[in-house]
Amino acid sequence: MAEGYVIGVDLGGTKLLAGAVGADLSVIHRTNRLVYGLSQDELVQMIADAMEEIRVAIGAPIEAIGFGIPCTFDSRTGMAVQAVNVPLKDIAFADVMTERLGIPVVVDNDANCHTVCESRLGIAQGATDVTLLTLGTGIGGGLLLRGEIYRGWINGGAEMGHMVVEMNGRPCQGNCPNWGCLESVASGSALVREASLAVARRPDTALGQALEEGRELTGPLITELATGGDPVARGAIETIGRALGVGITNLVNIFNPQVVVIGGGVIAAGELLLAPAREVMMERALAPGKDVVRVEAARFGPEAGMIGAGLLARDMLDGIVTGAIEARPPT
Template identity: 35%
Template sequence: MSEKQALAIDVGGTKILSGLISKKGIISDRRTFSTKNTLVDALVLQLEEIIDYYISSNEISGIGIAFAGTVDYKKGIVIEPPNFSFSNLKITEILGKKFKVPIFVENDANLATLGEKHHGAAKNSDEVVMVTLGTGIGGGIISVGKLIRGFNGSAAELGHMIIDPDSKVKCGCGAYGCFETKASGKALVRIALSKLENKPKSLILDYAQGKDEYITGPFITEAARNGDKIALQCFVHLSRWLGIGLTNIVNIFNPELIVLGGGLANAYDLFVPAATDFARKDAMSPNKESFKVVKAVLGDDAGLYGAAAMVFGRIE
């Protein structure tokens, strides 16, 4: 008989990913769904339908769920999901009434980090910090081979370390000058808007049909790749702030590897080497000599791989 696979599900505010993953990390029957509704009953029903589909034709060893938001993984509770209209959902207990297999839930950024450790860019390292550069900035920390979760399970909020207290930009968390207001995809657009205030000639504006509200990270990236001076300056600016964030991470965690993921990592070569140089210069010895920065390799599937690792008992 073939080895049982894990059913991995990654629940986000706009989409839900799912797939079967073997112990060796082979993914199959990967599916993507739109998140139908942010209400609790609708979400539970949708998850039950997804699970029903898989277990009707497969024997699975367990279900691992990655969830965006604060999670108490020991109790199986989704505490504060920012994209949904509920809190304190006992998700493993509710699904466990119908499905008689082990069910686990954990924060999606933690599981993405675990996924990269077991099947991705950080395979041979026990000292890893993952930084996800998307619209915001997420993070996960592995030390001595284990996730660092903190007292409430909500550690590793790397995006909310304050690196520019004089900033006028208020973060979603309520503070000013958080890392994610300075070095995320949204920050890149903000930097571009300030440099384009007087409407200088730039490919960014050409791509955005001259409209500020149409400016996106991918447009800025494309303009930079085509040699646009302002776009290149935007990335220089971004790299300085990313460099400050990386310096703090290198000093505090002394990682062997920093794995950079998220949509903005598509522009990796335009700003990460420069940011790495800043950290290499500004952090303390011996931390600054030994760390490496690498690009995440699992993309959107990192959370699924981490969820499967949880099922296979590699949670630590």
């Protein structure tokens, strides 16, 4: 494995998390920035500024940068084609960042980076067939099939958050043109919506009191109060968990994975989320797949995407072909 530092970047619908990753895979400097309300040009500039902050902070050369971004790609052109929850569209992202930073860049879907981390180092280590869902602002999907990340024919695949679970369901969010996507009923955004509706019907609980005191209704607040026993918060998480279970049922029936990994910020709810998801999966999935699959929380939690992106950067330096999109500065 290449020595020296790389940077791993995980760009989500709400925030950017990046860190300098050493040869021992330790993270020595992190930066966390919000991405609300930015144009594409502003987002690209913010990312470049964050990379420069890390480079200055560690005071050592950066050999490569790995980016996980929530986009579909076209490997024929190297373009990041569409993002549902961030302002990126039809941009040669790897080329743009290499030109701005003068450093080799590799870019992949953010959930693929999560999958790289969890399959090599995390809860799915040793498994050859893994499905992964990251639950945050939206839902990302990653696939490891027969030991290799599966991206589809031209790197536009594995968007499992946009499988339809309700044919005539609510419109999906952001730039998705679909209705009834898993993302619309089981993401962090869906959790906040569900809790908002529930607390309006029953405001006389800890969650209602917290909102009356001026606290913002967020996933972390819902999880905090659910863990403390608030029935409205617990009910909202259970509703999301059962919807998630329908999505997991589809993954088990289609891919017969050894492990289904659930990551992203919403997994902070732990078994409050996973127990109802497993229950639905066991009710609705086919044998033998449902009897042998493990449904687990990501071991690296919200840092899995960042570390996985760093691993892809090291792969690039080591000459390992992964199928992610690479760009190098001209020599």
